[in-house]
Amino acid sequence: MSIFMHNDWPRRISCTEEIRKSNGNEEMGRQSADKRQPGGGGPVVSGARLPRRACKPAHHHQASLPAAPTHCLPGDSGAGPRRRGGHPLPLPSPHPTPAPPGPPSWQLYARPRPHVLHAGNAGRRTQRPGGAILAAGRRRVAAILETVTGFLSTLTPKFYFALTVTSSFISGLIFVFEWWHFRKYGTSFIEQVSVSHLRPLIGGAESSPPAPAAFSAGENETSRQNMPECKVWRNPLNLFRGAEYSRYMWVTGKEPLTYYDMNLSAQDHQTFFTCDTDALRPSDTVMQKAWRERNPQARIKAAYQALELNNDCATAYVLLAEEEATTIVDAEKYFKQALKAGEMIYRKSQNCHSQSPQHEAQLRRDTNVLVYVKRRLAMCARKLGRIREAVKMMRDLMKEFPLLSMLNIHENLLEALLELQAYADVQAVLAKYDDISLPKSAAICYTAALLKARAVSERFSPETASRRGLSTAEINAVEAIHRAVEFNPHVPKYLLEMKSLVLPPEHILKRGDSEAVAYAFFHLQHWKRIEGALNLLHCTWEGTFRMIPYPLEKGHLFYPYPSCTETADRELLPTFHEVSVYPQKELPFFIHFTAGLCSFSAMLALLTHQFPELMVIFAKTVLRVLWPVGAPSVLASS
Numbered sequence: 001m002s003i004f005m006h007n008d009w010p011r012r013i014s015c016t017e018e019i020r021k022s023n024g025n026e027e028m029g030r031q032s033a034d035k036r037q038p039g040g041g042g043p044v045v046s047g048a049r050l051p052r053r054a055c056k057p058a059h060h061h062q063a064s065l066p067a068a069p070t071h072c073l074p075g076d077s078g079a080g081p082r083r084r085g086g087h088p089l090p091l092p093s094p095h096p097t098p099a100p101p102g103p104p105s106w107q108l109y110a111r112p113r114p115h116v117l118h119a120g121n122a123g124r125r126t127q128r129p130g131g132a133i134l135a136a137g138r139r140r141v142a143a144i145l146e147t148v149t150g151f152l153s154t155l156t157p158k159f160y161f162a163l164t165v166t167s168s169f170i171s172g173l174i175f176v177f178e179w180w181h182f183r184k185y186g187t188s189f190i191e192q193v194s195v196s197h198l199r200p201l202i203g204g205a206e207s208s209p210p211a212p213a214a215f216s217a218g219e220n221e222t223s224r225q226n227m228p229e230c231k232v233w234r235n236p237l238n239l240f241r242g243a244e245y246s247r248y249m250w251v252t253g254k255e256p257l258t259y260y261d262m263n264l265s266a267q268d269h270q271t272f273f274t275c276d277t278d279a280l281r282p283s284d285t286v287m288q289k290a291w292r293e294r295n296p297q298a299r300i301k302a303a304y305q306a307l308e309l310n311n312d313c314a315t316a317y318v319l320l321a322e323e324e325a326t327t328i329v330d331a332e333k334y335f336k337q338a339l340k341a342g343e344m345i346y347r348k349s350q351n352c353h354s355q356s357p358q359h360e361a362q363l364r365r366d367t368n369v370l371v372y373v374k375r376r377l378a379m380c381a382r383k384l385g386r387i388r389e390a391v392k393m394m395r396d397l398m399k400e401f402p403l404l405s406m407l408n409i410h411e412n413l414l415e416a417l418l419e420l421q422a423y424a425d426v427q428a429v430l431a432k433y434d435d436i437s438l439p440k441s442a443a444i445c446y447t448a449a450l451l452k453a454r455a456v457s458e459r460f461s462p463e464t465a466s467r468r469g470l471s472t473a474e475i476n477a478v479e480a481i482h483r484a485v486e487f488n489p490h491v492p493k494y495l496l497e498m499k500s501l502v503l504p505p506e507h508i509l510k511r512g513d514s515e516a517v518a519y520a521f522f523h524l525q526h527w528k529r530i531e532g533a534l535n536l537l538h539c540t541w542e543g544t545f546r547m548i549p550y551p552l553e554k555g556h557l558f559y560p561y562p563s564c565t566e567t568a569d570r571e572l573l574p575t576f577h578e579v580s581v582y583p584q585k586e587l588p589f590f591i592h593f594t595a596g597l598c599s600f601s602a603m604l605a606l607l608t609h610q611f612p613e614l615m616v617i618f619a620k621t622v623l624r625v626l627w628p629v630g631a632p633s634v635l636a637s638s
Contacts, residue, residue, distance in 0.1 A: 157612030457532030
């Protein structure tokens with residue numbers, strides 16, 4: 001009993017304060033009425049709803065409690081507070097209507113624990129913080145998607161038309177640039193940039209480097225393996241600059257030689273025509289500077305200065321024959337003067353070559369000059385129609401200097417013998433130089449195939465061969481063609497005139513497109529002269545690629561085809577020539593991607609322009625599929 005009496009007065013006082021705070025509510029005042037009970041008491045609020053926590057109803061023990069103080073519960077004397085109109089304020093009844101008991105008093109003032117909810121959720125644990133954050137994130141994403149889709153729903157068909165046209169135009173520009181870059185450099189620009197710049201930023205290039213010693217050894221071994229395959233050789237059938245290359249440039253306006261090719265020739269001239277003893281002779285000193293000049297007119301001027309100092313300067317005549325002579329006849333005159341001076345200097349060098357190492361170097365230089373002059377004289381005789389004279393000069397040169405096989409003089413001899421149609425002599429030369437220990441060339445491989453094709457080409461017919469099968473001679477001819485095509489797969493397109501020819505460069509890359517151009521430029525007429533040879537080549541050359549393992553990890557009859565030929569051929573051949581690439585590279589992914597994107601966006605632009613309403617419906621359907629959360633609001637707003 002004492003507990004209830006102790007705790008009941010604070011609740012009654014709080015009820016009074018709550019009623020006084022509601023004086024400003026006119027509607028409550030109009031609905032209230034002064035009602036008194038028989039025992040006499042304060043006015044009772046008939047429609048008022050007291051707070052459950054503050055106004056806890058009194059039990060039957062409350063009748064024995066003493067009267068409330070006048071400042072809390074005034075009686076019937078009307079001394080209580082009143083409104084402005086004079087009406088008394090509604091006061092609670094001393095005996096209100098019983099209500100369900102509230103929570104115990106110790107729960108009203110107790111501090112709730114963090115993991116327990118307040119009244120109504122007592123004993124139920126809260127959600128975890130991660131789940132609340134995830135739910136809030138989902139609601140935020142849904143709100144953002146709803147905002148975005150709402151904005152997209154307000155766009156007109158003109159916007160979609162402009163968007164698709166712009167994307168089609170931009171993707172078309174990227175596609176054209178990618179195609180041009182791939183045709184010129186053989187690689188995709190986007191892939192090259194991503195590999196060179198983006199991969200290091202992403203971290204793809206950050207790998208543990210190998211040991212320095214092992215890396216250097218592997219790099220040197222790779223260089224040694226690639227060096228014989230990708231070595232650039234002097235073209236044994238190169239043309240004359242002044243009489244042939246310059247005339248081509250005067251007629252067509254196109255430069256037939258690249259800077260890289262001419263730079264290699266300048267290095268060859270300095271190697272062949274200079275030595276350490278040039279400082280002892282003023283004319284050779286001037287010519288040493290002349291070979292380093294880039295301007296042709298400066299080189300010609302230096303050659304005349306050397307002749308003024310020494311009228312027997314053989315290298316000066318060589319330079320004038322190569323660059324100043326505009327016809328083969330003029331070039332031959334200069335070479336004859338060079339031969340006369342070169343033979344005299346060569347005999348002097350032979351007499352004193354054992355005196356010192358400097359004299360030995362001078363003898364090697366004079367030997368190179370003499371061999372070069374005799375070879376070019378033989379080529380002049382071949383071009384002027386004196387073929388037998390040219391063959392004799394070449395044979396004598398090969399007998400006199402047998403150790404200079406690196407100059408490939410036998411290839412000049414093969415071409416001259418084919419012009420004479422001396423096929424037995426050609427077969428004898430091939431038997432000597434078509435050896436497994438010697439480096440091969442397109443001239444050797446394709447000349448061997450031509451001789452074997454000559455024996456069966458007149459009677460060869462694909463229909464007849466398919467019915468009765470191939471004879472032994474035909475099988476040998478087909479195998480020889482397969483061998484030649486495997487060595488250099490670029491030659492058949494030029495022999496079959498599937499690609500246009502250009503002037504051959506001064507240097508070639510074996511098994512590359514430059515060698516194919518040089519061979520076809522001089523030997524196409526020999527294949528045409530033999531009836532049926534090109535027909536047999538046309539029917540059988542593509543079958544070679546079914547015999548070669550793919551990818552080119554190993555060859556069938558030769559070493560695997562090198563991968564460095566394309567880069568070297570692009571530097572050797574002029575820019576207006578379309579370089580032949582083997583194996584054919586697949587188009588990069590970004591070319592297909594940009595082409596598809598350009599076509600798709602152009603189609604969307606056309607459809608949006610022709611059928612705007614249907615395309616709007618299509619766009620809304622796509623939005624519903626992509627963002628099912630915000631699509632209903634978009635469709636409803638539209």
